[in-house]
Amino acid sequence: MNILIAITAVGVLAMLSEILNFRRFLYPISLFVMLVALALTGMEWSHGVRYFNDMLYMDNYAVVFTGIMVVTTLLWFMMNENFLNGNPRQADFTAIISFALGGAMVMAGFSDLIMLFLGVEILSISMYVLAASNKSEPRSNEAGFKYFLMGAFASGFLLFGIALVYGATGSFNLREISEFVSENNTDMSAIFYGGVLMIAAGLAFKVAAAPFHFWAPDVYEGSPTPFTAFMSTVVKTAAFAAFLRLFSTCFSEVSTWWSPVLAIMSALSMLVGSIMALRQTSLKRLLAWSGVANAGYMLMAVVSLNEYSDTALVLYAAAYSIASIGIFTLVSNMTNAGNEEISSLHGFSKVNRFPALVITVLMFSIAGIPPLAGFFGKYAIFAGALKDGFVWLAVVAVLSSAISVFYYLKVVVAMFQPAGREAVQLEFNPGQSLVLGLVLVLVVVLGLVPALITTLI
């Protein structure tokens, strides 16, 4: 609750800074308040308080996911120092990003379906604005419109599903729904199952899982790069936190109904994402497709619901967010240089030795090469699927993981090739170098001691 106040305070301060004329202090203020929010998140740990008349339940699950998202946003602010400082719309961007983070936090901690809907919408509406924020660029407008169209369509599904679940159970509260389901799990009415499937479809749109992924590559490519970075880290983490929280607390008793559907979605996302990513030449679009594939892996944690699936998802989401933020510092520099093609990276490692090293490590981590954080995330999720009897799904996941090594290494190989004619000079500012350093430390430490984060839940 204090976290929510701190996070939204950044937004209010940002809007006031335009009126009271202290915009030049806004950047340090936002960094500072994010650190305060991180400290408040730590203080919330293991108290398990229910806020707003049991609408928001800050259990350890919610606290850990909030922590991951606040750290990612902090890294996001650090990486975009040049983009934000001096930008005439700095106050707008800071405000909307912090409101989006507030929505993401609500999605991780909701205990009532009203809160789930509000969190999804606060996050999504903020992201529609940010995706379309480059007003003079038609591609950005188009990305914003596509995102809006698909997001609102998905909200319609989510809402219709919630309405059906409400009709069957008579409550929006997660505890009451799960009690009702466990009492009547043999004779639930048909509208309940319809509702569960529609909620699953609505959330699958939000996480960009196949076959509801077609908006993702266009939106990721068209949006301004800093906001693509936010979308592929915080938004994805929040959507999966909400997905697993809802399905593990409310619908776990009827999992025989929905787990085959989600298993097929997960397998499709992994295959489609990996195969399409192989063909991409633009790094931003490659990351969009790899995001679809990663949505498939994270969906496996929801499919194979057992006592380890939340730790597996936390580990994977943390590893993925951290690695993505690091890779997006490279992409945002490429956008500034005006060329997002992978081939423009030739000769990169000669000029920027440290960034090249870090990006290599991050690519290894996200591809799942031990002993980095991404490997243990993947291992935990695959082991959970095997344990729950989804052997075919684990086989598909391993195959898709093997394919993914090709396209991640394609980027690494490009960085270490000698410079060609179209090589671009990229400059990393101190903030970005610091982000890369922090990310490197986090990925290695989480890889060596995954218990640092998994024991927190």
Next chain:
Amino acid sequence: MSEIPLSHILFVSTALFFIGMYGMFTRRNMITMLMSIELMLNSVNINFIAFNKYLFPGNLDGLFFTIFIITIAAAEAAVAIAIIINLYRNHKSIDVEEADALKH
């Protein structure tokens, strides 16, 4: 006078939802697509109110949810219209076929 049964109201709301979905897929005008989305959201409102009145008349949860949906739908429409105006300035058209800078 006999009361209208719940199933009739649910039929209307489901029909509205799918009319909205049909409009989303067939219309090429951005404003009409926005209207289709509003139709989908409002069909859900009918659902909530019907379930609340017929099945759980003791409390008002469903009514509260509709108030949230109406508020959010208004915010969404505001953002969508702003984006559409921007697109119109760039393309001089609100046909979605014109906005095809991003290819699959």
